[in-house]
Amino acid sequence: MGSLNDLVIDFRSGQPIYLQIVEQIRQKVASGELKPGDQLPTVRQLAAELRVNFNTVARAYRLLDEAGLISTQHGRGTYIWETPSPETLQTIRQQGLESLTRRYLAQAAQLGCTAEEVAKVINPMLERWRESGELPKPEPQEF
């Protein structure tokens, strides 16, 4: 498990607990004490160590996740974010948006979709993205 045995919470400092957790994990990542792929303690483990509600730890983890520092995975655990290897980063940069787009259209075509169908699906999403800055989240589907 992640080496977070030395986290210290000051309950009287006036600074929220979840921010104290966030700050200290950030420092450990910055200093290299925590490396990509390292697993952090579960929200319940860390909460028990710190004598704190696990939702408070979950809140800290959520912030760090949104900041891209860690990756929390439902049912699996929480990990320091794995930076893509330099090669794949380079590949992505080189291939870029056009390549990504070609592949997307090819996959859509293989599904048997027409250009019209693709346009009808992607245009609203693009519009929404442009206006709200939000990407559509996958909705749960049922059968």
Add this chain to the structure above:
Amino acid sequence: MGSLNDLVIDFRSGQPIYLQIVEQIRQKVASGELKPGDQLPTVRQLAAELRVNFNTVARAYRLLDEAGLISTQHGRGTYIWETPSPETLQTIRQQGLESLTRRYLAQAAQLGCTAEEVAKVINPMLERWRESGELPKPEPQEF
């Protein structure tokens, strides 16, 4: 065994793993890449490939089974059951397209692209596809 060597799981997407499996198998059936009678990998094989618990694969298979797309047989294996009716095929295509599109936009966003940039790239390609029926060849991609 079934050709599921190219299934890709994104552990950070927020979409449950079992749904990612379901979605990609549905797409392969809809596109004809998987045909009735084809045997799928066993739950343990696929789980090992994807680095996932086999119960997660079993859950995906169960959903597909309940949807009538595959037939899982205790002690024997799992097989594609039938090509869905045209209506369900259409539904699958639609959902698959939406799923593909979300992934595409997410990847574009990760590249740092804006909605405008994406539109500027994809619209000409769509236009050309609509008019000439041709779409640019994607170069092979791995990751």
Add this chain to the structure above:
DNA sequence: TGTATTTTTGTATCTTTGTATCATTGTATC
């Protein structure tokens, strides 16, 4: 062949993990 045993396959159940929602508490502001 026929049968026993082992292996391979999917299933059932429970535990562990993170998430969502609401309730409680403290604090600031009026």
Add this chain to the structure above:
DNA sequence: GATACAATGATACAAAGATACAAAAATACA
């Protein structure tokens, strides 16, 4: 004091994993 809001806690839930099991197939052996 009253109200609003932020921080924390309580509870219920969902996703994923661990373990033990059952059914079918494969194998060994007489």
